[in-house]
Every structure is written in structure tokens, then in C-alpha cells.
Amino acid sequence: MTIGRILFATDFSRHAQTAYLYALSLAQAHGAGLDILHVCCEGDWSEEDSEACTRLKAEFSAYAEGQMARYQAPLKAAITDVRTHVVFGRRASQEVARCAGEWGVDLVVAGSRGTGGLKRWIYGSTLDRMLKLLSKPVLSVTERPDLAVDPADPATYVRFQRILVPVDFSECSLSAVRMARGLGTPAGSVIQLLHVLEDVFPIGFDVGMVVPFPNFHEGRLAGARQRLQTVADGLAGYAGTVTTEVVPGVSALEILDRAQEGGSDLIVMGLHGRDFTGERFIGAVTDKVIRHAACPVVTMTCPLECP
Known part of the structure; x- marks a missing residue:
């Protein structure tokens, strides 16, 4: 199976940081393009046509773009085809599935928080919903603080x-x-x-x-x-x-x-x-x-x- 394009879905958590290291390692190993996606989940406030809501949405976008820059900066030497995306949607899982289909990706990489118990049983996790919606292979990654990967040094990649x-x-x-x-x-x-x-x-x-x-x-x-x-x-x-x-x-x-x-x-x-x-x-x-x-x-x- 050929991997030509990888979608890395991030919420900027420490779990996503580990998933990011795997995503860039795979992109470099396969010569694949890398799409980095963050979904800003909208609430009822997003339907309000007010100056405050517009300002809040702009602040969310600015924060997300700043975080994206941290991901993208070290990759220039190792991966040339990197695209970052910030989108707004009701549910992150739905937006990830939509983007994966529209962009023709071959693999989706996401962090797993390992949520369990009553909360997970009632609401489900974002990863659970992604697995139900996606028709693409999904790489689920849990946090690994011991993972010694330097994004600027391909020799350390996984x-x-x-x-x-x-x-x-x-x-x-x-x-x-x-x-x-x-x-x-x-x-x-x-x-x-x-x-x-x-x-x-x-x-x-x-x-x-x-x-x-x-x-x-x-x-x-x-x-x-x-x-x-x-x-x-x-x-x-x-x-x-x-x-x-x-x-x-x-x-x-x-x-x-x-x-x-x-x-x-x-x-x-x-x-x-x-x-x-x-x-x-x-x-x-x-x-x-x-x-x-x-x-x-x-x-x-x-x-x-x-x-």
C-alpha cells in the first residue's frame, strides 16, 4: 500500500505532540505530503452575528495559527510538502473525516487520550467517532514522553x-x-x-x-x-x-x-x-x-x- 499523503489531526495537547512525531516520521520515510489539521469546535455562540463572536472566532484562529507555526518550523529541511489548516465545525471527528475524504489522504494520524469510564461510555471519545466515520487507515498514538525524536533531525525519526x-x-x-x-x-x-x-x-x-x-x-x-x-x-x-x-x-x-x-x-x-x-x-x-x-x-x- 502506497502512502502519498498523511493527515495529522491535532488539538495541541501532549498526546497530539507524540502523534505529531509519528506523523512526520512516516511522511519523511514515505516521501509523503503532510496535512496538519486543527478543528475549532463551534458552540451555540458561533451562530450569533455579533461583534463579540466575530472577535472570539478571530482569537481562536490566531491562537491555532500560532500553534501550527510551531509544528511547521522544524520541518522545512525534512518534508517539503507541508500544509496547515484551521477549520471551524460542530464536531472535530466530522471535520477530520470530511477533510480526509476531500484531500485524498492515505493515512490519518491522531493522538489517543485513553479516555475510559462513564464519561467515555456516555459521550464516546473523539477518536472513537473518527474511527466510525473514517474510511482511511488510522494510526492511534498514546502519549510517550520518552520518545526521543528531534523534528529538525530526520536521523532521529521513528x-x-x-x-x-x-x-x-x-x-x-x-x-x-x-x-x-x-x-x-x-x-x-x-x-x-x-x-x-x-x-x-x-x-x-x-x-x-x-x-x-x-x-x-x-x-x-x-x-x-x-x-x-x-x-x-x-x-x-x-x-x-x-x-x-x-x-x-x-x-x-x-x-x-x-x-x-x-x-x-x-x-x-x-x-x-x-x-x-x-x-x-x-x-x-x-x-x-x-x-x-x-x-x-x-x-x-x-x-x-x-x-
Whole structure:
């Protein structure tokens, strides 16, 4: 997958600062253009046609432009195609989705605050809403104060050396495999293909209870390993190393454990949940991985025809 243009959505928070470092690293590595977008969320005051509202809007714009200048100044030597945008809208997620579509970007990068609890359940997070609306891959980045990247020095930019790709054999996860190949380093990163075999117990119809069929789990493991190896074979010619692993367990926990134990610096996974209206929703596995992974996570949107 070719990355020709990247959209970095920022609210100027410390979480966005980390996402910015990843966005510029990817733009430099792929020779991509970089759009930096800030959305000033309008309230009811924006509909008032008054001098005070006009002045307030101008102050918001001036502040945002000043912050944008801080992003743009160090990039001239590393990235030549950088554009900054300040727009007004009701919701940041809607404006990001609109701009991503109109500008033809290939990847959206945004910071994740890791919001949880009752507030997140009631209102949802901006990132949640973005994932539902966007048809582009999204790189979600949590704050990393230890990230030693100097925007003025491309030699310090982030390079993904170990990429973990959970595969459930859906079209979304296969798209994630292709995306991981594109995000690897020119010399070839290590791509770790992981399939988690959730516990399934066959039911004995005669007694309506769990029956331990001989070789049932062994057969499932063997079948999953064969399918995963077929996926790996599709990466023939890749410059790096491709490994495969099939493990039994709970998907989210195994993905997080393997990412931590294997020293993964990126997770790429499919996002293919939909509710009864056909709208995308973030499945439990993806949600847990995004909020708890120590490394950034790229989510790939599934085409509408995928189950």
C-alpha cells in the first residue's frame, strides 16, 4: 500500500505532540505530503452575528495559527510538502473525516487520550467517532514522553522495526497485513502474524452438554496454522522477516501480551464491526488494544461488503 499523503489531526495537547512525531516520521520515510489539521469546535455562540463572536472566532484562529507555526518550523529541511489548516465545525471527528475524504489522504494520524469510564461510555471519545466515520487507515498514538525524536533531525525519526499483525482471516485483517508491509523499513522490518484461537467447545446434541471430542482442538490449531502460513506466503519477496504464531486464548489479552513480550513498536489490525444500522462500531478487541497497547495502533477499515 502506497502512502502519498498523511493527515495529522491535532488539538495541541501532549498526546497530539507524540502523534505529531509519528506523523512526520512516516511522511519523511514515505516521501509523503503532510496535512496538519486543527478543528475549532463551534458552540451555540458561533451562530450569533455579533461583534463579540466575530472577535472570539478571530482569537481562536490566531491562537491555532500560532500553534501550527510551531509544528511547521522544524520541518522545512525534512518534508517539503507541508500544509496547515484551521477549520471551524460542530464536531472535530466530522471535520477530520470530511477533510480526509476531500484531500485524498492515505493515512490519518491522531493522538489517543485513553479516555475510559462513564464519561467515555456516555459521550464516546473523539477518536472513537473518527474511527466510525473514517474510511482511511488510522494510526492511534498514546502519549510517550520518552520518545526521543528531534523534528529538525530526520536521523532521529521513528522507524517501525517489529510490527505485530493480528489475523482473523477476514478481509480487514488481510488488508492489515498489506498495510504492515508498506509501513516496514526499506531494509525490512519483522512482521509478526498472530492468530488467536478463541476457546470453542463442541456440544453433544444427545445430552446437551460439553463433550471432549478427540483431537478437536488439535485439528483447529493445525488448520489455523496452515491458513496463517498461507497468509505469510503471500508476503513472498518482502525484504524483512515474517513470523507466524497461533495461540489459544482471549484475543485482546494475547495480542497485548505478544506485543509487549515481542517488543513490537506497532500493531496493525482490522476494524470491521458494524451495528444493526450498518454503521461501523469499535469491537471489544480493537477497543482494548487501542486503549491498552504500549505502542501505536493502526486500524484498517473493512469494506462495506465485508461481514
